[in-house]
Amino acid sequence: MKLRFLLSCGLIATTLSFTACKSKPKDADLKTAIEQKISALQLNDVTVNVSEGVATITGTYPSEDVKKSVDEQVKGIKGIKDVVDNATVAAAPAAQAPVVINADDALIKGATEVIKQFAGVKADVKEGVISLSGEIKKTELPKLMAALMALHPKKVENKLTVK
Structure with missing residues:
Protein backbone atom coordinates (compact mmCIF):
# COMPACT_ATOMS: atom_id res chain seq x y z
CA MET A 1 0.00 0.00 0.00
CA LYS A 2 2.82 2.37 0.85
CA LEU A 3 4.51 1.43 -2.37
CA ARG A 4 1.40 2.20 -4.38
CA PHE A 5 1.07 5.59 -2.61
CA LEU A 6 4.72 6.45 -3.28
CA LEU A 7 4.42 5.47 -6.94
CA SER A 8 1.27 7.59 -7.31
CA CYS A 9 2.96 10.58 -5.69
CA GLY A 10 6.00 10.16 -7.93
CA LEU A 11 3.83 9.96 -11.04
CA ILE A 12 1.93 13.11 -10.06
CA ALA A 13 5.15 15.01 -9.29
CA THR A 14 6.67 14.00 -12.63
CA THR A 15 3.54 15.03 -14.52
CA LEU A 16 3.41 18.41 -12.79
CA SER A 17 7.08 19.10 -13.44
CA PHE A 18 6.69 18.37 -17.18
CA THR A 19 3.57 20.53 -17.37
CA ALA A 20 5.27 23.39 -15.54
CA CYS A 21 8.30 23.18 -17.82
CA LYS A 22 6.39 23.89 -21.00
CA SER A 23 8.36 26.56 -22.77
CA ALA A 90 -3.73 61.04 -36.11
CA ALA A 91 -6.13 63.94 -36.48
CA ALA A 92 -8.00 64.04 -39.75
CA PRO A 93 -6.84 66.83 -42.02
CA ALA A 94 -9.07 69.87 -41.84
CA ALA A 95 -11.30 70.33 -44.83
CA GLN A 96 -10.51 73.45 -46.78
CA ALA A 97 -13.27 75.90 -47.42
CA PRO A 98 -13.94 76.42 -51.12
CA VAL A 99 -12.42 79.55 -52.61
CA VAL A 100 -15.10 82.12 -53.36
CA ILE A 101 -14.45 84.69 -56.08
CA ASN A 102 -17.11 87.34 -56.46
CA ALA A 103 -18.51 88.34 -59.83
CA ASP A 104 -17.26 91.50 -61.50
CA ASP A 105 -20.47 93.44 -60.76
CA ALA A 106 -20.13 92.84 -57.02
CA LEU A 107 -16.41 93.64 -57.15
CA ILE A 108 -16.99 96.92 -59.04
CA LYS A 109 -19.60 98.02 -56.53
CA GLY A 110 -17.46 97.03 -53.53
CA ALA A 111 -14.21 98.49 -54.90
CA THR A 112 -15.97 101.79 -55.69
CA GLU A 113 -17.13 102.04 -52.08
CA VAL A 114 -13.69 101.16 -50.69
CA ILE A 115 -11.66 103.59 -52.81
CA LYS A 116 -13.93 106.50 -51.84
CA GLN A 117 -11.97 106.51 -48.56
CA PHE A 118 -8.63 106.86 -50.36
CA ALA A 119 -8.13 110.05 -52.38
CA GLY A 120 -6.02 109.60 -55.51
CA VAL A 121 -6.71 105.84 -55.89
CA LYS A 122 -8.50 104.38 -58.92
CA ALA A 123 -9.70 100.80 -59.38
CA ASP A 124 -10.64 98.84 -62.48
CA VAL A 125 -12.21 95.35 -62.39
CA LYS A 126 -11.91 92.76 -65.14
CA GLU A 127 -12.45 88.99 -64.87
CA GLY A 128 -12.28 89.01 -61.09
CA VAL A 129 -9.04 91.03 -60.93
CA ILE A 130 -8.98 94.46 -59.26
CA SER A 131 -6.27 96.70 -60.77
CA LEU A 132 -5.22 99.69 -58.69
CA SER A 133 -3.60 102.85 -60.01
CA GLY A 134 -2.87 106.31 -58.65
CA GLU A 135 -1.13 107.39 -55.45
CA ILE A 136 -1.50 106.38 -51.79
CA LYS A 137 0.25 107.07 -48.50
CA LYS A 138 2.36 104.21 -47.20
CA THR A 139 0.36 104.06 -43.94
CA GLU A 140 -2.95 103.71 -45.82
CA LEU A 141 -1.90 100.91 -48.19
CA PRO A 142 -2.43 97.96 -45.78
CA LYS A 143 -5.93 99.18 -44.92
CA LEU A 144 -6.83 99.53 -48.63
CA MET A 145 -5.47 96.09 -49.52
CA ALA A 146 -7.30 94.41 -46.61
CA ALA A 147 -10.58 96.07 -47.57
CA LEU A 148 -10.23 95.01 -51.21
CA MET A 149 -9.24 91.41 -50.36
CA ALA A 150 -12.36 91.17 -48.20
CA LEU A 151 -14.35 91.57 -51.42
CA HIS A 152 -13.01 88.15 -52.59
CA PRO A 153 -11.44 89.04 -55.94
CA LYS A 154 -9.31 86.57 -57.89
CA LYS A 155 -6.39 88.90 -57.14
CA VAL A 156 -5.50 92.56 -56.61
CA GLU A 157 -2.90 94.10 -58.93
CA ASN A 158 -1.20 96.94 -57.10
CA LYS A 159 0.14 99.55 -59.53
CA LEU A 160 -0.09 102.35 -57.01
CA THR A 161 2.64 104.88 -56.37
CA VAL A 162 3.40 104.86 -52.65
CA LYS A 163 4.29 108.15 -50.99
Whole structure:
Protein backbone atom coordinates (compact mmCIF):
# COMPACT_ATOMS: atom_id res chain seq x y z
CA MET A 1 0.00 0.00 0.00
CA LYS A 2 2.82 2.37 0.85
CA LEU A 3 4.51 1.43 -2.37
CA ARG A 4 1.40 2.20 -4.38
CA PHE A 5 1.07 5.59 -2.61
CA LEU A 6 4.72 6.45 -3.28
CA LEU A 7 4.42 5.47 -6.94
CA SER A 8 1.27 7.59 -7.31
CA CYS A 9 2.96 10.58 -5.69
CA GLY A 10 6.00 10.16 -7.93
CA LEU A 11 3.83 9.96 -11.04
CA ILE A 12 1.93 13.11 -10.06
CA ALA A 13 5.15 15.01 -9.29
CA THR A 14 6.67 14.00 -12.63
CA THR A 15 3.54 15.03 -14.52
CA LEU A 16 3.41 18.41 -12.79
CA SER A 17 7.08 19.10 -13.44
CA PHE A 18 6.69 18.37 -17.18
CA THR A 19 3.57 20.53 -17.37
CA ALA A 20 5.27 23.39 -15.54
CA CYS A 21 8.30 23.18 -17.82
CA LYS A 22 6.39 23.89 -21.00
CA SER A 23 8.36 26.56 -22.77
CA LYS A 24 6.74 29.97 -22.87
CA PRO A 25 7.29 32.16 -25.91
CA LYS A 26 10.15 34.57 -25.34
CA ASP A 27 9.38 38.29 -25.26
CA ALA A 28 11.79 38.85 -28.15
CA ASP A 29 9.93 36.30 -30.28
CA LEU A 30 6.59 37.89 -29.41
CA LYS A 31 7.96 41.33 -30.27
CA THR A 32 9.18 40.04 -33.65
CA ALA A 33 5.76 38.53 -34.41
CA ILE A 34 4.02 41.78 -33.55
CA GLU A 35 6.50 43.87 -35.57
CA GLN A 36 5.82 41.66 -38.59
CA LYS A 37 2.09 42.36 -38.31
CA ILE A 38 2.73 46.10 -37.92
CA SER A 39 5.15 46.09 -40.85
CA ALA A 40 2.61 44.29 -43.06
CA LEU A 41 0.18 47.16 -42.38
CA GLN A 42 2.90 49.70 -43.29
CA LEU A 43 2.67 51.47 -39.94
CA ASN A 44 6.01 53.26 -39.77
CA ASP A 45 5.02 55.41 -36.79
CA VAL A 46 4.06 52.53 -34.49
CA THR A 47 6.49 50.68 -32.19
CA VAL A 48 6.06 47.83 -29.73
CA ASN A 49 7.82 46.49 -26.66
CA VAL A 50 7.04 43.22 -24.90
CA SER A 51 7.78 42.48 -21.26
CA GLU A 52 6.63 39.28 -19.53
CA GLY A 53 4.06 38.70 -22.29
CA VAL A 54 2.55 42.20 -22.07
CA ALA A 55 2.75 44.12 -25.35
CA THR A 56 3.02 47.92 -25.08
CA ILE A 57 2.31 49.79 -28.30
CA THR A 58 3.26 53.43 -28.89
CA GLY A 59 3.20 55.81 -31.84
CA THR A 60 0.49 57.14 -34.15
CA TYR A 61 -2.15 55.27 -36.14
CA PRO A 62 -3.71 56.74 -39.27
CA SER A 63 -7.24 55.86 -38.07
CA GLU A 64 -9.24 54.37 -35.22
CA ASP A 65 -10.08 51.33 -37.37
CA VAL A 66 -6.39 50.53 -37.85
CA LYS A 67 -5.81 50.85 -34.10
CA LYS A 68 -8.62 48.38 -33.34
CA SER A 69 -7.32 45.97 -35.98
CA VAL A 70 -3.79 46.00 -34.56
CA ASP A 71 -5.07 45.48 -31.02
CA GLU A 72 -7.14 42.47 -32.10
CA GLN A 73 -4.26 40.97 -34.08
CA VAL A 74 -1.79 41.39 -31.22
CA LYS A 75 -4.21 39.89 -28.70
CA GLY A 76 -4.53 36.87 -31.00
CA ILE A 77 -0.81 36.05 -30.82
CA LYS A 78 -0.17 33.00 -28.64
CA GLY A 79 1.79 34.03 -25.57
CA ILE A 80 0.50 37.60 -25.35
CA LYS A 81 -1.11 38.07 -21.96
CA ASP A 82 -2.26 41.65 -22.39
CA VAL A 83 -2.01 44.63 -24.76
CA VAL A 84 -1.41 48.19 -23.57
CA ASP A 85 -1.99 50.42 -26.56
CA ASN A 86 -0.72 53.92 -25.80
CA ALA A 87 -0.61 54.92 -29.46
CA THR A 88 -2.70 57.85 -30.63
CA VAL A 89 -4.83 58.31 -33.72
CA ALA A 90 -3.73 61.04 -36.11
CA ALA A 91 -6.13 63.94 -36.48
CA ALA A 92 -8.00 64.04 -39.75
CA PRO A 93 -6.84 66.83 -42.02
CA ALA A 94 -9.07 69.87 -41.84
CA ALA A 95 -11.30 70.33 -44.83
CA GLN A 96 -10.51 73.45 -46.78
CA ALA A 97 -13.27 75.90 -47.42
CA PRO A 98 -13.94 76.42 -51.12
CA VAL A 99 -12.42 79.55 -52.61
CA VAL A 100 -15.10 82.12 -53.36
CA ILE A 101 -14.45 84.69 -56.08
CA ASN A 102 -17.11 87.34 -56.46
CA ALA A 103 -18.51 88.34 -59.83
CA ASP A 104 -17.26 91.50 -61.50
CA ASP A 105 -20.47 93.44 -60.76
CA ALA A 106 -20.13 92.84 -57.02
CA LEU A 107 -16.41 93.64 -57.15
CA ILE A 108 -16.99 96.92 -59.04
CA LYS A 109 -19.60 98.02 -56.53
CA GLY A 110 -17.46 97.03 -53.53
CA ALA A 111 -14.21 98.49 -54.90
CA THR A 112 -15.97 101.79 -55.69
CA GLU A 113 -17.13 102.04 -52.08
CA VAL A 114 -13.69 101.16 -50.69
CA ILE A 115 -11.66 103.59 -52.81
CA LYS A 116 -13.93 106.50 -51.84
CA GLN A 117 -11.97 106.51 -48.56
CA PHE A 118 -8.63 106.86 -50.36
CA ALA A 119 -8.13 110.05 -52.38
CA GLY A 120 -6.02 109.60 -55.51
CA VAL A 121 -6.71 105.84 -55.89
CA LYS A 122 -8.50 104.38 -58.92
CA ALA A 123 -9.70 100.80 -59.38
CA ASP A 124 -10.64 98.84 -62.48
CA VAL A 125 -12.21 95.35 -62.39
CA LYS A 126 -11.91 92.76 -65.14
CA GLU A 127 -12.45 88.99 -64.87
CA GLY A 128 -12.28 89.01 -61.09
CA VAL A 129 -9.04 91.03 -60.93
CA ILE A 130 -8.98 94.46 -59.26
CA SER A 131 -6.27 96.70 -60.77
CA LEU A 132 -5.22 99.69 -58.69
CA SER A 133 -3.60 102.85 -60.01
CA GLY A 134 -2.87 106.31 -58.65
CA GLU A 135 -1.13 107.39 -55.45
CA ILE A 136 -1.50 106.38 -51.79
CA LYS A 137 0.25 107.07 -48.50
CA LYS A 138 2.36 104.21 -47.20
CA THR A 139 0.36 104.06 -43.94
CA GLU A 140 -2.95 103.71 -45.82
CA LEU A 141 -1.90 100.91 -48.19
CA PRO A 142 -2.43 97.96 -45.78
CA LYS A 143 -5.93 99.18 -44.92
CA LEU A 144 -6.83 99.53 -48.63
CA MET A 145 -5.47 96.09 -49.52
CA ALA A 146 -7.30 94.41 -46.61
CA ALA A 147 -10.58 96.07 -47.57
CA LEU A 148 -10.23 95.01 -51.21
CA MET A 149 -9.24 91.41 -50.36
CA ALA A 150 -12.36 91.17 -48.20
CA LEU A 151 -14.35 91.57 -51.42
CA HIS A 152 -13.01 88.15 -52.59
CA PRO A 153 -11.44 89.04 -55.94
CA LYS A 154 -9.31 86.57 -57.89
CA LYS A 155 -6.39 88.90 -57.14
CA VAL A 156 -5.50 92.56 -56.61
CA GLU A 157 -2.90 94.10 -58.93
CA ASN A 158 -1.20 96.94 -57.10
CA LYS A 159 0.14 99.55 -59.53
CA LEU A 160 -0.09 102.35 -57.01
CA THR A 161 2.64 104.88 -56.37
CA VAL A 162 3.40 104.86 -52.65
CA LYS A 163 4.29 108.15 -50.99
